[in-house]
Amino acid sequence: MQPYSKHTSIAAAMNRANVDTDQIIPKQFLKKVERTGFGQHLFHDWRFTDDAGKIDNPEFELNNPKFAGAKILVTGDNFGCGSSREHAPWAIEDYGFNTIVSTSFADIFYNNCFKNGILPIVVSPAELDSLMAEINGNEGVEFTVDLEGQSLTTPGGLSISFELDAVRKSNLALGLDDIGQTMQHVDQITAYETKHKAQFPWLWANANG
Amino acid sequence: MSTQPKTMYEKIWDSHFVHQEEGQAPLLYVDRHLMHEVTSPQAFEGLKLSGRPVRNKHSILATLDHCVPTKMLDRINLPDPIGAKQVATMIQNCKENDLELYEMDSQNNGIIHVVVPEHGFVHPGMVTVCGDSHTATHGAFGALAFGIGTSEVEHVMATQTLPQMKSKTMLVKVDGELSPLSTAKDIALAIIGKIGTAGGNGHVIEFGGEAIRALSMEGRMTLCNMAIEGGARAGLVAPDEKTYAFLEGKEYAPSAEYWDDAVAYWKSLPSDDGAVFDTVVELDAAEIAPQVTWGTSPEQVVAVNASVPAPADFDTAGKANACQSALDYMGLEAGTPMTDVKVDYVFLGSCTNSRLEDFRAAAAVAKGTKVADGVTAIAVPGSYQVKKDAEAEGIDKIFMDAGWEWREPGCSMCLAMNGDQLKPGERCASTSNRNFEGRQGKGGRTHLVSPAMAAATAAAGHFVDIRTL
Structure with missing residues (x-):
């Protein structure tokens, strides 16, 4: 697991609530024998218009070119609900995200994030709205995430501090699973x-x- | 100084406690790690990516069971490329890490929870894990045995420990004498019918009482196997003379040099008099009739001489709704006598009921019968050892004369990963453990029963109260 350090990265907005693990990684991709390589199937049914996953769906948020290379995913309430499959955080991490910002997360998914070097940040509904607005109103917005200082700052001047369990924080910072x-x-x-x-x-x- | 009386679970827990860091879960030591091809590949990959070695390769025993076909020709050329890849990956992982694997052509091959006891690999007092919820089976030996996820499989391979929170304890006491036609399977289903599939959540169950003491080791395995279906991560039966006799002389049992010391230790394991359980449930064995499930959850179960219940028979809206949706899925009318329900398929097998005792019980009923018109019946031994022993007694001939198919060992139709599966709408009397929607194939309808009940159903074409035969 990579140590999590302070970074400034492109933030992608996906304003959907109750995104479940079946949507994050559909069941037809669970028979793989590797833990890696799930990123190509992340959000498969939304992301592609064909079963083979070759034709991008231009309507899907993450296919917007301005989100290319994003490490921060800003998304709606109750992210990661559904089954306990660890393939979900595997897919998110493999796609390139290391931070998810939402108003709430499903328990098992939240725990699984820390096993895979992903920082889930919980913000208030008002803060989420502001973050979404800033991303949607600008091109290539980069947020700064400071794990040590437990803060998320934006070029628009937002500065949000977030809560985090001390042991989990230390393990993320050291890259300890x-x-x-x-x-x-x-x-x-x-x-x-x-x-x-x-x-x-x-x-x-x-x-x- | 007096010491607090302890339950068997607490004794095993205490003897496996390694360390607890403040703010973190206690680390529990793991003695035995069982493996199959489906839940381990990512764990091996994780070890490789992080450059961590397997800490104790001698703690691991692996088999191929979930994906393996039960027809000989298909075992030589696996028809499902994804299953074939899982099998090949398992063989490669075991070779790279120098782990013992019972490959498909090995005389030791079979379902993990059948072959492990055959080789005496799990002893009383051990902590045993496997990436498989039916690991609870090994509680029959007085071992703390439970299923884990893929990250935990990797964790155990790397550290020989697991961070674990302590469970609550439940004593399920079954006194009285079981009628000769009821079995451990019927006890298990009756318990789940009583406590519900969430009844054991957060608990480790210890099964006690004279009816449990009277069970064979095979029967205790069947019972503990289904502890998970009652919501408990693990089931336990105190070791006794039957346990010692079962283990003595087996490949991985303590050698003669250590045998007396091991037995002396095992004798210290049963719960102390006065040990306190968080929950106690009592059943009278004499009241346990042969059971059959009617719905899509193991708790939806009745005596075979009862009728399919109606939503109004349940006292909560949730259970009434679950009844209605189960009736819809199962294609059953409330009030129908279970003995009027016809089947298309009969499956004798699975880690619950595929041992020699199960095959003897089913053969005793199948002998001289014919499988009813329109019914397919398959007998799938849990291991090559079971198959060989059954064949030595002529049990294969009894089944084949009756029109059953006699197969090679594997998990088969319990979870239908290997090609053995129901078609939509087909109804099956099954000796397995889960009657979930789609478990035996999309749209398939599963009724859980004991081996003798399965054999009687195959001959009649519908469920039968074996007490009336």
């Missing part, structure tokens, strides 16, 4: 294993020879 976090306790795990081997030698004696 859950595994990375657990690996910090590898000494305790090793110590446990030593004790466990002494207490239950039969678990180890004939384990695969």
Whole structure:
């Protein structure tokens, strides 16, 4: 996982509420054996006019050329609802986003974001409206996200501070996923294993020879 | 100094606690990690991308089961290219990481939750995980066994631990004597009918009482397997002489050198007298008739001699609505006796009911019968070991003489990923675990039953109260 650092990036607006994980990554793409490569299928049914995903739908927000290269997605209420599939944040991250701004997120999706280096920022409805207006009224708007300072600032002069759990913040900043976090306790795990081997030698004696 | 009496779950939890960092979930040590081809590929990819090795390859046992065809010719040339890719990926991942894999042509191959006990890989007191919700099966041995997601599969491979919040405990006590024609499957369905599919949410269930003690190890596996259908992540049965006898001499069981120490430890595991459970549920085994589900959730279940319920039979609007939509999907009329409901298909198999005991029970009923006109019946052993043992007893011949198809092992029609599936509108008596909409094929209608009930249904073409045969 990449460490999350302060950045200034193009923000894309997708003003839709209740975007569910089936829309983020439809089920026909769940049979892949890789965790990577889901970005090409992100929002497939909205994004393309054909099943093969070759013809862009010009009506779809993210196909607007002014959002090319965007890292920040500004979107509506209850983003990421539906199934627990981790393919959803995999697709978002693979497409190129590392920040999602909304008024609220579904629980499981919110948790999954942190496992994949994505910062979900919760703002008030009024703040969301202002952000949307600024993006829609200008070309190639770039927002600045400062994880350390927990702030989002815009060229139009908006400065929004956001809440974030301290452990999650630190893990994002260091690029530590859950595994990375657990690996910090590898000494305790090793110590446990030593004790466990002494207490239950039969678990180890004939384990695969 | 007195110590607080503990439940078996608490004992296993305490002995696997590794560390807790302030503000974070406790880390629990994992002894055994079971794998199949569907939920592991991204976990292996994640390990590779991050350059992390598998911490303890000896903790892992893998098989191919979900995508594998149950017809021999199709096993040699897999007809589904996506399934074939998953199988090839699993073989490659196991080879690269030096993990033991029971490939399709191995005599050890079969459904993960069938082959693991056959090799004695899970012992009492272990923490066991698998990217599969039916991992609960191994609770039959007094092991804490539960299903996990793909990120967690990777987490366990890398660290041999999982961050876990402690569950609540539920004791399901089944006393009395089960009638000879009711089985562990009927106990499981009766419990789910009583507590509901969300009844065990947030809990680990311990099954106790004289009817549970009386069950064979196979029966206990069937029961714990369906703990997840009652909402619990795990089910547990205290180990006893049957458990020790089952494990002794198996490939991965403790060797003679350690056997006595292991048994002594296992004897310390059962819940202490006076241990307190958060929830207690009691059932009388004598009242448990053979069960059959009528709806699209395992809690929508009745005794086989009962009728299809009506929405008005339920006390909440939610359950009444669920009843109506289930009746619509299942194509059933309220008030129809279950024994009048005709089937198109019978499936004997799945990690719930595909062990030798299940095949013996079904064969005893199938012997000398013929599959009813218009009905397709397939028997899918849980493993090659089960298949070989059944064939040695002539069980294959009983089924084939009765007009059943005798297949190669795999998950098959339980989740219909391998090509074995219902057509829209077809109705199936199934020994599997989930009667969800579309589970056995789009538009398919599933009724969960025990193996003996499945065999009787195949012969009659409709559900039968086996107590009247």
